[in-house]
Amino acid sequence: MGFSDTGAGSDASRATAERMLAAVAHRGPDGSSWCHHRGMTFAHCALTFVDPDGGRQPFVSASGATALVLNGEIYNHEELRRELRATGARLRTASDTEVLVELYERHGMKVLERVRGMYAFVLHDARTATTVLVRDPMGKKPLYYARVPGGIAFASELTALLRHPDVRATPDVRALAGYLTLQAFCAPDSAVADVRKVRPGSCLEYSGGRLREVEYWRPRLTAEGRPPGRREAAARFEELFRAAVARRVTSTDRRLGVLLSGGLDSSAVAAVAQQLSPHRPVPTFSAGFEAHDFDESAHARAVARHLGTEHHVVRIGGRDLAEVVESEYARADEPLADPSLLPTRIVCRAARSHVRGVLTGDGADELLLGYRYFQAERAIEILLRLMPAPRLEALVRTLVRRLPARSGNLPAAAALGLLARGLRAAPEHRFYLSTAPFGPAELPGLLRPEARAALAGHDPFAEVSRLLDGQPHLTGVQRSQLAVVAHFLRDVILTKTDRGGMRSALELRSPFLDLDLVEYGNALPVSLKLRRFTGKYLLRRVAADWLPGDIVRRTKLGFRAPLAALLREELRPLLLDTLSASALDRGGLFDAGAVRVLADDHLSGRRDTSRKLWALLTYQLWSQALPVHSPSPDCLDLTEEPHRAP
Incomplete structure (x- = not known):
């Protein structure tokens, strides 16, 4: 976190930094520090994975020109370090932070073409008096910012930014409307009118009182050249997937675990992670729900036995879930309407007593069309060629009534029923209209007149439209996939994983969201991801050699709470x-x-x-709970003296 500061590191600047750091102390228990760098104050609390002594942040380049704070990790830092040394660079530490700042000084923002990792970072370049805010392509790490008198302020959490004296805690009603439909406050909006989020795959450059956004990456689903055959595609997918898991495991000496649900995605991650650790069992963690319809712990145990992992089952009842709400939600960084955050928090708290980082299966369903919605979307795409939407809607509703019902999660009947609600909408809107807590048409009846007035012209799907721009030839399934990535993955799932883990200083790493793997998956035709009506075709084919057959063939259950x-x-x-x-x-x-x-x-x-x-x-x-002003006095240990760049 940090802020523009003409006070040259005054006592007032230090007090502001301490207040802001106190709000995010849970993210980094390994020490806190701050520095003033030529018009900017930076502060950082550490959760270390690489060179905990040498990589202390804020980090100032060897030249003294650039200061940087990094949230996350650059996974390919060893490879990049070798390249730097080959050019004559004399590095002082073994940290990924130093590699990043020194590469920036040599290559500018082209460094983003080379780094692979999960990150949000901010740097100040005194050579150009420019502050740059960057978020990784998928949006795995959060980054909030606000304009303040004389410049800009930023933080990894909204609660920290609201402790800056010039940032007001005024709710944003238009952003609230988006939250009620999309379940999250989606970038670039936040829950507070004065605060914005950096978009995934974007950087913001602040200089001379002006702010400029540059999008350096966006998801594209257009294939180039001849598509590969099934065998070739499976071999390449396996190669990239293995490399993605290895990057996350071998980039640190810290022991990592796996959040193992018992589904295909996390089981595949656990299988490769265990192969990389042949002489020591990998810790795996799963939730065991008292509510039977939500419990997958038996499947997780079966996978753990098959792979030989060190398995832990975290028992979860209704009282445990309620305790999370009662103890944490009033202090939440920002509202998130995904109830699966509750069991995620409980499992992450338990995992933190064993490891400080875990791998997850997040991203596979979006990358490889694993959700039932994509199967239903494929069916709708075919049927709409044969009959008009009103007739199809009636047919789907009849089918839903005849399919067996179940109380837990999302069987085919529920998926079809939800999609029927948005059947006449564009494919890129259907997923959200079918799952929205409140559809846009319901909001006028929910909000008071004074709040309702702010909704004029509001479009909750503006960001989806922006990402679809320039990709006119996508099929309905592809448009739906891109829409799900735009908000459900980036703003709901990844917000949940960051918040669920980092509240306990546990870092969650997602191999399926490795950029090289994502770009390969995005270039594949739909038929290699959704084969007939079976999603994740390539993953099932590859994982058949690693996992029991019933796990590979299982229908996705999902990770939910008995809400x-x-x-x-x-x-x-x-x-x-x-x-x-x-x-x-x-x-x-x-x-x-x-x-x-x-x-x-x-x-x-x-x-x-x-x-x-x-x-x-x-x-x-x-x-x-708004506004938040005073820090908890016992949650911050800022013992180091401020250090200034040369």
Whole structure:
């Protein structure tokens, strides 16, 4: 984190840095430091994986011209270090941070073409009086910023930025509308009007009072040349996947674990990770839900036995989930309406007592069309060629009524039923309209008139349209895939993994989101990802040599929380108190009558409105805690003296 500072590292600057660092102390328990660098104050709290002594941040280049703070890790730092030394560079440490800053001084922003990792970093180049904010291509690490008098302020978490004296905690109503549809405050918006997020794959350059955005990478699904055959594609996919896992495991001497759900994706990651550690079992962690329909722990245990990992099952009941909400959600960085954050937090807390980093299977469903929605989208794409949308909608609803129902997760009937809600929409909108807590048409009835006025001209899908621009020949399935990547992966899933892990200083690494693997997957035709109506075709083919056949063939269950029951039982008192008429009146955003109907319907069992109530509860718990001003005195140990660049 940091901010423009003409005070040359004054006591006031140090006090601001300490306040901001206190808000993110949970992210880095390995020490804190700060420095003033020619008009900028930088601060950092460390969770170290590479050269903990030499790589202390903020880091200043050998020339003294550039200061940098890095959140995350550059996985290919050893390769890049060898290249630097071959050019005559004399490096002082073994850290990835030094490699990054020295490469920047030699190549400028072209360094982004070479680095591979999960990162958000900010640097100040005194040669040009330019501050640059950068976020990795997939958006694995968060980066917030705000304009302040005399410059810019930035932080890895919104809570830290709100402790800067010139950043106001005013809710952004237009961004709230997007949250209620998309489940997250999606970049470049944030929950606060004065604060923005750096987009994934983008850098912001601040100089001379002006801010310029440069997008250096965006997902493209256009294949070039002749598509490979199945055997060739499988061999290349396996090569890149193995390399992706190895990059994350071998870039550090720290022991890493795997979050193992028992599904195909995390099982494949665990298999390769264990192959890379033949003489020592890899720690694996899974959730064991009391609610049977949500529990995959038996599958995870079977995979762990097959691979020979050191397996840990974390038992989770309704009271455990409620405790996370009651103890953490009022202090959450920003509202997120994905209930799977709850079990993620619990498993991550348990994993942190064994390791400081874990691998996950996140990204495989988006890269390789694994969600049931893509199967349904393929069916809709075919059927719309044969019949008009109204007739197809009626057919789907009839089919849904005849398919067996189940209370847990998302079987085919539920996926088809949800998609039917958005059947007449564009393919890139259907996923969100089918899963939205509140569709755009529902918002006027939910918001008070004064809040409703801010919605004029609001388009929750503007960022999706921006990413589709320049890719006019995509199929419906491809347009849907790109839309899911745009927000559900980057703003929901990756926000969940960062927040779920880093609240306990546990770093989550996602091999399926390795840039080389992503670009290869994006260039493949749909038929090599979704074969007939089976998703993740290449992964299933490759993993057949590593995993039991029933795991490879399993239908995806997903990682969710028993939300409907939780709101009716353990969280009922908190729900009624937080969404009471008096509490909503104080917030001034939501119509108390409309919210009361949703709560009464759900608590009485008339209909399941849990997704709507969860989005409202999560937001209200956060907004009621605004503004945040004072740090917890016992959460920051800033013992080092400030050091200034030469």
